[in-house]
Amino acid sequence: MRNIEYLAFEYVDLNVLMDVLNEGSLREHLVEHPYFDPKSISEWVKGKVETDAVEGCRVRVISIDGDIAGWCGIQPDDKGFEIAIVLSQKFWGAGASIFKTLLGWAAELGHKEVCFHLLDSRREYKTLAKMADSVSRSQLLGRSFTTYLFSVDQKNP
Template identity: 30%
Template sequence: MDLKFKRLTEASLQDIISLNNHPDVLRQMPLGSPDFDEVKAKEWIKQKDAQWEQNGYGPWAFFIDHQFAGWGGLQHEDGDADLALVLHPHFWGSGKAIYEEIINRAFTTMGLESITILLPFSRTRIKGVARLGFLEDGEVECDGVRFQRFRLHAPATPERFRS
């Protein structure tokens, strides 16, 4: 698998619109809605890409074998670097490899002390989050939706993430 992390501005606008409107993807995104059009997409990309300047990190567009697979990475959320991973259903089997690369970058090149994941309370299958080392860390509200927050602390020896 040839995995590339690129800026969201390098992805096709239509690919991003299609992904963020996909019904299977929307079932996993309680803040998403099926009216993500070109105007909303351009503003969304601008806001997501601006996080790189503001925070030193932000979301990427993921390409697998030269095809747009999805978006995600680390987004600033109430002082935390929050992990997001949104993949087209055709690429759902690639999530682990993408996650591992995000974690590697977070704890080595970016030097973060911890990252979070926010999961809606409707998401009941969360044992995998604990297996990855995330610990329960309270709850937060975003745009009127409550989420469970889980936190992963940087390992004492970040070298284990280096390739």
């Protein structure tokens, strides 16, 4: 079993995080944006730290077996709150465990529901569809997404 830790952005080497977030295999499943450089990664992290301070949000860097693997969190979207998971391809097998942790966080934070948007470059996931209350297509930032809506179990975070 892998050791997954969730770290505050302030305690992470930004150059290592930048290298992970600039990986081609990771970027192909994100909305297109310029590659990070030292200045832009610092600004982006500042934004994530500010998001983390918003009531109902929690945003962290993911460390797996001591390696920076990406980031995840619960953050606002245009209709409420969304779950976000951004992982280096090397760690894609850990996504299900991270997802369950995020649903637990959603319960701790008092959310009744959260959504999970996956860019149209990703296939529809039958397991997620079975767990979701609904699955729909959505448009965000000029791209198409499959959006899974989940009720949050307040009894079993």
